[in-house]
Amino acid sequence: MKLATKSKQVLSIVGCANGVAGRQLGCEKAANVLQESEMLHRCRVPHKWRSIVQEAPSGRSLGALPGVTIVQKALAEQTAAAVRANEELLVLGGDHSCAIGTWSGVAVAMRPVGDVGLIWVDAHMDAHTPESSDTGNIHGMPVAHLLGQGDKRLNRILDRLPKILPANLCLVGIRSYEPPEKELLQRMGVKVFYMDEVNKRGIEDVMGEARERVCRSTAGFGMSIDIDGFEVSDAPAVGTPEDGGIDATAFLHALPTLDMRNLLATEIVEFLPRFDDDNRTSERLVVNLIETIYATKSFQLATSRNIEDRRRLPIDELVDERRRASN
Numbered sequence: 581m582k583l584a585t586k587s588k589q590v591l592s593i594v595g596c597a598n599g600v601a602g603r604q605l606g607c608e609k610a611a612n613v614l615q616e617s618e619m620l621h622r623c624r625v626p627h628k629w630r631s632i633v634q635e636a637p638s639g640r641s642l643g644a645l646p647g648v649t650i651v652q653k654a655l656a657e658q659t660a661a662a663v664r665a666n667e668e669l670l671v672l673g674g675d676h677s678c679a680i681g682t683w684s685g686v687a688v689a690m691r692p693v694g695d696v697g698l699i700w701v702d703a704h705m706d707a708h709t710p711e712s713s714d715t716g717n718i719h720g721m722p723v724a725h726l727l728g729q730g731d732k733r734l735n736r737i738l739d740r741l742p743k744i745l746p747a748n749l750c751l752v753g754i755r756s757y758e759p760p761e762k763e764l765l766q767r768m769g770v771k772v773f774y775m776d777e778v779n780k781r782g783i784e785d786v787m788g789e790a791r792e793r794v795c796r797s798t799a800g801f802g803m804s805i806d807i808d809g810f811e812v813s814d815a816p817a818v819g820t821p822e823d824g825g826i827d828a829t830a831f832l833h834a835l836p837t838l839d840m841r842n843l844l845a846t847e848i849v850e851f852l853p854r855f856d857d858d859n860r861t862s863e864r865l866v867v868n869l870i871e872t873i874y875a876t877k878s879f880q881l882a883t884s885r886n887i888e889d890r891r892r893l894p895i896d897e898l899v900d901e902r903r904r905a906s907n
């Protein structure tokens with residue numbers, strides 16, 4: 581039966597070995613650590629590595645900008661090619677500046693079909709421009725650049741248009757930001773689910789609303805998951821930890837309640853392997869996220885195809901046959 585083969589798509593992983601845009605170096609090691617990870621090898625979701633994009637360091641803080649531009653363009657070309665080839669795409673960072681490349685590529689490849697929605701799970705807003713940032717660290721700036729703000733080298737990758745429209749973006753888990761970031765997002769009308777709202781409503785309810793919002797007028801949605809969005813004890817291996825995060829177990833339980841059938845790509849970032857504990861808690865979380873997201877998606881696709889197949893009438897088969905014959 582065709583539904584069995586179709587739902588067994590192999591996950592195509594693009595690594596981004598970037599770290600100079602972070603506060604601490606080390607995220608550039610994550611892609612290689614994950615490629616060698618026994619836990620990932622044993623993961624139930626069939627996967628292959630498409631490529632690992634290498635860093636081009638040009639300096640630290642804002643000095644990293646020329647290098648980040650080169651690396652993010654290379655990453656965007658990879659993600660655009662994967663989307664055009666209809667691959668099931670997962671990007672493993674890297675510091676969060678890789679979101680600029682990931683979603684520029686996805687958005688440009690999707691232009692003929694429609695806009696892309698994005699759920700941004702994070703402790704931080706990452707909505708600085710080079711002018712507003714105190715640290716100059718570009719991992720604190722991807723949201724602003726995807727919205728078309730900030731430096732032209734970073735917001736005109738592959739084309740000159742903004743990559744994500746404000747109405748198609750939701751931030752979840754936020755608890756650390758500077759005033760200019762909040763002002764920018766408010767001015768542009770981006771929906772932010774702060775951590776206190778997550779605590780009040782529960783992550784399942786919030787993710788459900790976020791999923792609904794980013795799919796209202798888009799051709800599909802993506803998720804950019806910064807593991808510092810989670811409780812520090814669930815993801816200790818990060819460079820900018822913030823207390824009071826999302827309970828990772830509750831998040832993993834919420835995922836299967838979301839309609840994932842139009843998930844276009846996922847990105848998991850800011851894993852800094854040298855800070856992981858002896859149990860490899862953070863590495864385990866990354867693998868659990870991958871497994872849960874893609875097992876959910878393929879299950880949902882298989883069951884809805886099954887239902888559609890059962891609804892099909894003999895007349896539909898006839899129409900299909902005629903169409904094939906006339907081509």
Ligand SMILES: NC(=[NH2+])NCCC[C@H](N)C(=O)O
Pocket residue numbers: 675676677704706708713714715716717719720721756757758806808820850
């Ligand atoms: N992707 C991250 N971990 N971002 C943290 C950003 C922290 C701070 N707001 C800054 O701009 O420097």
